[in-house]
Amino acid sequence: MATAEQLQAWHELAQQLRIDSIRATTAAGSGHPTSSMSAADLMAVLLSNYLRYDFGNPDDANNDRLIFSKGHASPLLYALYKAAGAISDAELMSLRQFGSPLQGHPVPVLPWVDVATGSLGQGLPTGVGMGLAGEYLDQLSYRIWVLLGDSEMSEGSVWEAFELAGHYKLPNLVAIIDVNRLGQRGQTMLGWNTQAYCDRAKAFGWNAIEIDGHNLTEIDEAYTEAISNTDSPTAIVARTIKGKGVKAFEDIGGWHGKALPEEEAKKAIAELGGERHIIIEVEKPDPQTKPASIGKLEALQLPTYKQGNSIATRKAYGEALKALGAARPDVIVVDAEVSNSTYAEDFAEAYPDRYFEMYIAEQQMVATAVGLQVRKYKPFASTFAAFFTRAYDFIRMAAVSRANIKLVGSHAGVSIGEDGPSQMGLEDIASLRSVWSSTVLYPCDGNQTAKLVAQMADCEGIVYLRTTRMKTPVIYSPDEEFPIGGCKVIRSSNRDQVTVIGAGVTLHEALKAYEELNNQGISIRVIDLYSVKPIDAQTLYQAVSDTNGNLIVVEDHWSEGGLGAAVLEAFAGTETAPTYGGPKLQVIHLAVREMPGSGTPEELLHAAKIDADAIIAAAKSLLKQPVGASA
Amino acid sequence: MATAEQLQAWHELAQQLRIDSIRATTAAGSGHPTSSMSAADLMAVLLSNYLRYDFGNPDDANNDRLIFSKGHASPLLYALYKAAGAISDAELMSLRQFGSPLQGHPVPVLPWVDVATGSLGQGLPTGVGMGLAGEYLDQLSYRIWVLLGDSEMSEGSVWEAFELAGHYKLPNLVAIIDVNRLGQRGQTMLGWNTQAYCDRAKAFGWNAIEIDGHNLTEIDEAYTEAISNTDSPTAIVARTIKGKGVKAFEDIGGWHGKALPEEEAKKAIAELGGERHIIIEVEKPDPQTKPASIGKLEALQLPTYKQGNSIATRKAYGEALKALGAARPDVIVVDAEVSNSTYAEDFAEAYPDRYFEMYIAEQQMVATAVGLQVRKYKPFASTFAAFFTRAYDFIRMAAVSRANIKLVGSHAGVSIGEDGPSQMGLEDIASLRSVWSSTVLYPCDGNQTAKLVAQMADCEGIVYLRTTRMKTPVIYSPDEEFPIGGCKVIRSSNRDQVTVIGAGVTLHEALKAYEELNNQGISIRVIDLYSVKPIDAQTLYQAVSDTNGNLIVVEDHWSEGGLGAAVLEAFAGTETAPTYGGPKLQVIHLAVREMPGSGTPEELLHAAKIDADAIIAAAKSLLKQPVGASA
Numbered sequence A, B: 001m002a003t004a005e006q007l008q009a010w011h012e013l014a015q016q017l018r019i020d021s022i023r024a025t026t027a028a029g030s031g032h033p034t035s036s037m038s039a040a041d042l043m044a045v046l047l048s049n050y051l052r053y054d055f056g057n058p059d060d061a062n063n064d065r066l067i068f069s070k071g072h073a074s075p076l077l078y079a080l081y082k083a084a085g086a087i088s089d090a091e092l093m094s095l096r097q098f099g100s101p102l103q104g105h106p107v108p109v110l111p112w113v114d115v116a117t118g119s120l121g122q123g124l125p126t127g128v129g130m131g132l133a134g135e136y137l138d139q140l141s142y143r144i145w146v147l148l149g150d151s152e153m154s155e156g157s158v159w160e161a162f163e164l165a166g167h168y169k170l171p172n173l174v175a176i177i178d179v180n181r182l183g184q185r186g187q188t189m190l191g192w193n194t195q196a197y198c199d200r201a202k203a204f205g206w207n208a209i210e211i212d213g214h215n216l217t218e219i220d221e222a223y224t225e226a227i228s229n230t231d232s233p234t235a236i237v238a239r240t241i242k243g244k245g246v247k248a249f250e251d252i253g254g255w256h257g258k259a260l261p262e263e264e265a266k267k268a269i270a271e272l273g274g275e276r277h278i279i280i281e282v283e284k285p286d287p288q289t290k291p292a293s294i295g296k297l298e299a300l301q302l303p304t305y306k307q308g309n310s311i312a313t314r315k316a317y318g319e320a321l322k323a324l325g326a327a328r329p330d331v332i333v334v335d336a337e338v339s340n341s342t343y344a345e346d347f348a349e350a351y352p353d354r355y356f357e358m359y360i361a362e363q364q365m366v367a368t369a370v371g372l373q374v375r376k377y378k379p380f381a382s383t384f385a386a387f388f389t390r391a392y393d394f395i396r397m398a399a400v401s402r403a404n405i406k407l408v409g410s411h412a413g414v415s416i417g418e419d420g421p422s423q424m425g426l427e428d429i430a431s432l433r434s435v436w437s438s439t440v441l442y443p444c445d446g447n448q449t450a451k452l453v454a455q456m457a458d459c460e461g462i463v464y465l466r467t468t469r470m471k472t473p474v475i476y477s478p479d480e481e482f483p484i485g486g487c488k489v490i491r492s493s494n495r496d497q498v499t500v501i502g503a504g505v506t507l508h509e510a511l512k513a514y515e516e517l518n519n520q521g522i523s524i525r526v527i528d529l530y531s532v533k534p535i536d537a538q539t540l541y542q543a544v545s546d547t548n549g550n551l552i553v554v555e556d557h558w559s560e561g562g563l564g565a566a567v568l569e570a571f572a573g574t575e576t577a578p579t580y581g582g583p584k585l586q587v588i589h590l591a592v593r594e595m596p597g598s599g600t601p602e603e604l605l606h607a608a609k610i611d612a613d614a615i616i617a618a619a620k621s622l623l624k625q626p627v628g629a630s631a
Helices: A006-029 A034-036 A040-050 A071-085 A123-138 A155-167 A194-203 A218-229 A262-271 A312-329 A345-349 A364-372 A384-400 A430-433 A446-456 A505-519 A537-546 A565-569 A601-607 A614-624 B004-028 B031-039 B040-049 B071-083 B121-139 B158-166 B194-203 B215-230 B261-271 B313-327 B346-351 B361-373 B387-399 B426-435 B446-456 B505-519 B539-546 B563-571 B601-607 B612-622
Strands: A065-068 A144-148 A173-179 A205-212 A234-239 A310-312 A331-334 A355-357 A376-386 A404-412 A436-440 A464-465 A471-473 A488-491 A498-502 A524-528 A531-533 A550-558 A588-590 B063-067 B144-149 B171-180 B208-210 B234-239 B311-312 B331-335 B353-359 B378-384 B405-410 B440-442 B461-467 B471-473 B488-491 B500-501 B522-528 B531-533 B551-560 B586-594
Touching: A006 A034, A006 A218, A006 A262, A006 B031, A006 B387, A034 A071, A040 A071, A040 A173, A065 A071, A065 A123, A071 A498, A123 A144, A123 A155, A123 A173, A123 A364, A123 B461, A144 B071, A155 A364, A155 B158, A155 B313, A173 A218, A194 A364, A194 B194, A205 A218, A218 A234, A234 A601, A262 A446, A310 A312, A312 A331, A312 A345, A312 A404, A331 A345, A331 B361, A345 A355, A355 B331, A364 A376, A364 A384, A364 A404, A364 B004, A364 B040, A364 B158, A376 A384, A376 A471, A376 B471, A384 A404, A384 A464, A384 B387, A430 A436, A430 A464, A430 A531, A430 A550, A430 A565, A430 B426, A446 A464, A464 B361, A464 B505, A471 A505, A488 A505, A498 A505, A498 A614, A505 A601, A505 A614, A505 B440, A524 A537, A524 B505, A531 A565, A537 A565, A550 A565, A550 A614, A565 A588, A565 B563, A588 A614, A588 B378, B004 B031, B004 B040, B004 B071, B004 B215, B004 B261, B004 B586, B031 B071, B031 B158, B031 B331, B040 B071, B040 B144, B040 B171, B040 B471, B040 B500, B063 B071, B063 B121, B121 B158, B121 B171, B121 B361, B144 B234, B158 B194, B171 B215, B194 B208, B194 B234, B208 B215, B215 B234, B311 B313, B313 B331, B313 B346, B331 B346, B346 B353, B361 B378, B361 B387, B361 B405, B378 B387, B387 B405, B387 B426, B387 B461, B426 B440, B426 B461, B426 B531, B426 B551, B426 B563, B446 B461, B446 B539, B488 B505, B500 B505, B500 B539, B500 B563, B505 B522, B505 B551, B505 B612, B522 B539, B531 B563, B531 B586, B539 B563, B551 B563, B551 B612
Parallel strands: A065 A144, A144 A173, A173 A234, A205 A234, A331 A355, A331 A376, A376 A404, A404 A464, A436 A464, A498 A524, A498 A550, A550 A588, B063 B144, B144 B171, B171 B234, B208 B234, B331 B353, B331 B378, B378 B405, B405 B461, B440 B461, B500 B522, B500 B551, B551 B586
Antiparallel strands: A310 A471, A436 A531, A488 A524, B311 B471, B440 B531, B488 B522
């Protein structure tokens, strides 16, 4: 039972957090003071007595993690940093100004922010990833405290986090749900029905505690219960009042995301007892404890494939990943219940302790990867290319988080065959290219896949590898190198009349077209664009210049935003000047333009006009030769 | 209580459904017989005694809806169609063949399929949309029966559907969960813990019934209970056995998604009692009942804005949508708890009966739209542009469903200002362009917005409108027309040296650049690309030809896949030939390339180098004039 003195200290701090939230947002002219005020008591007790964190050493593996899943309450988070002595009052007051790291929503430009939030329903899922790291990999006693708003409880991703945290029985995860009843535009779906939140949490395998979120004793007891719970995650469902502490703003609509006008702010601060600048000593974790050993780096022995044999790049991915796992104990793999299709199972079978099944919960899968990389692991996440669309917001936010994650999408394109369009990834290159910091790779054979997988581990940002369902011939020697950002000119002569750029499946179609056209006396240059982003613009410029501007791009992807766009964007200039100085481009772009159905890979490649026949016809069209005519 | 005769008839039908699932998949050489067999008893009773459906008239508003959320069990669905006399045995046996409407996963090429499934966890959410239509709009007594697999219960989207169906108390919605324990690669998260599914369903406000999914009496009683329940949706949680009916395949791993070899199939069919061809009379609904009147089309009175005034396009959207609502009673609006930001609230306040709050559940929001359009409504769904990334898989699948839905994303681009990158839609054009059948619109002023909104109602496919947070000047007269697929040349002379293409916010920057450059004696052509897809290639060709190939594209979007890619793709040829015959392009592409932070819109547009200053510098670079120099 907390002492009266303790209760008073918590109260004083909570009032400061409210005041600072008001001050910072009023100075900024925008922001979310009322959403910060509802959670101030919850956070005051947490910071004072439960959080174990060395603000001077945010990289300490033993630090607890504090995630504001309700990222719009960033003023409260920054007020906590100030109260912990991590930032000055002047820094606090730079909130939302151009160049300030104190952005409208938290981003890891600040060293104490692990992951960006602001797209609701993401903080808890990334917390699950950190919880898995703490419980199963690091085997350290740090806790992950996640503050959620009640509105975001309607995001399905939150329930993916609940189910998986329950499944993996993460005692180190504590969700603090700030049930202030009011969302952005009115009452939330459940209002103050905290019982319903508890019932749901329990049904998903959690310990759940209902409290008055402004009763400091109840808050204290809830945290004590949470940290003594050893076999499940805990949800603290706190009934709170939006704008708590200032009568004029308590529990009223219309004040979400609005800064108080100066006069109102002045009155509010007075009502809260006036400005104060308490700095508390946040308890540090024991720095002596070290993460469980993840072994040491060993020499990598990649699988190799014999030229002329055939293997699906997805299978080569699995085998290369397993090899990487032997060499790199920091490689962790997650998959969304399709590991026998993506071949992540090769790794899972060899290293079950470093594999986490995410079941069919792609959002949580990507969030887990983001959480794992906070603790410096190298997570690879795989599912069908099509199903990364399910996690697109998480991938987008992973980029805002400056996360280093590896995504592998199998079953890309119409070449999957009979399963039909729901299973075909036909927008993955477009959507993944349009993610900041992303790298997009698309191998065409087993040896190339293995070399790319090896490079992915240390490649920064969001790295995406697109693999193919069907077997494709091994065309490269195991000794060949494929640097990210490069491409391979695989057919070339000084008589080349057309450059054909393909990747993955279409590269093999280009090779077939090469043979046929060669027989007809037409020479084409064939480029394997295995690195779609970054792109090797200079090599493309040279080839296109050599072939008098004649260019065919062929891709197993919708016609928008994919390989074609990547190539065409490379031929445009950036902000300073055009970069291509060769002859005028004459481009034919072969891509999927009609909705495919079921069929064999061959039937579907032909119907989509992205097979060798289509390439041959396009080449002849560029050269103004009648299609079907021999030279 | 069912008679022995009735039980026997159901059993016979169930065995036929199993046999046909085996026959069709074995003939196809791929597919999911075992996942079909587990649900055969459930579906046999449904088809025989509960489904009300006129297979001869699938458009009858009174028909029940049957959705296979576990779309991979399509053999079972097609076997039902055969049993109902809707398709022949020969058609059934065309499963998965090129050109057959019986694709690997159901698509609405078949008249009895309302929505495509195959991306798991989507059938129930679209069923919620249909349930809302039935209960609140049509006010008809049809029911929506949704067959789910247990693996897909881990998708967060399923819980969005549960929470919203519970919130809206949809008695017409029945979820039949086929708990066969085995997912694609092993046991599901909950195995046969049917109690846990029930607890979760109840916690989300549903009636839940646990049954043995192979006990025909229990199945019958569960359906009876479901249809007599009038104040909540019902979940029937059925414990089943994968591969049920053929001992060698019952409840064993390794047989997910695999057709039986011919010999095995023969034995299995014998074990199931041999091939049979029962056709049953499915009870038709009463065709006399009509949907509640949704009124008649009235003349549209769009809002108009005075040139020179300023209004945010998001606000003009709200006002135009309200006007459309007055004229079109079939317009229905959904929003993800941000209607006071997207301005969908203007409609919601005027027509509360045609507005459904989806809270912060973007996947369910899009699914609701898809469900509503099955019943011919014209759904508009709005949230921040950034948060449509959350529903990208649903948008992708809506295209496979040939759905007609309208999506409106506000707060696009860095120009939103202080809220920071988590709230900035910077990949929306790229991702939405890469959706089959999509239309992408991006207005720059109030009058243009209103005219585009009016056209959206009857535009087919996935129609996306991108709106802007900040106010922008009204530059067009209310009388101007903006056909979808067009663009506007808004500054033009025969002295133009550079074509500048912008849209939305950047169009206004282009106009500022025009003034400044004009003062310096440099004339630029300015094009408003309000219709990004489809794109008016011919007008762009003409402008670029007139300006000697000099082209600047400027966009408030990542540099990949957006306005720049749309323009460049238009300058490439499609499968037959290059389409642009003008002078060689000299392109500068201005787009967002670094991760933005908080700041004012002006600061952020400048920092991203997509403002008038950047356009001026780019124009001078193209003309090889020193930047800053006057003519």
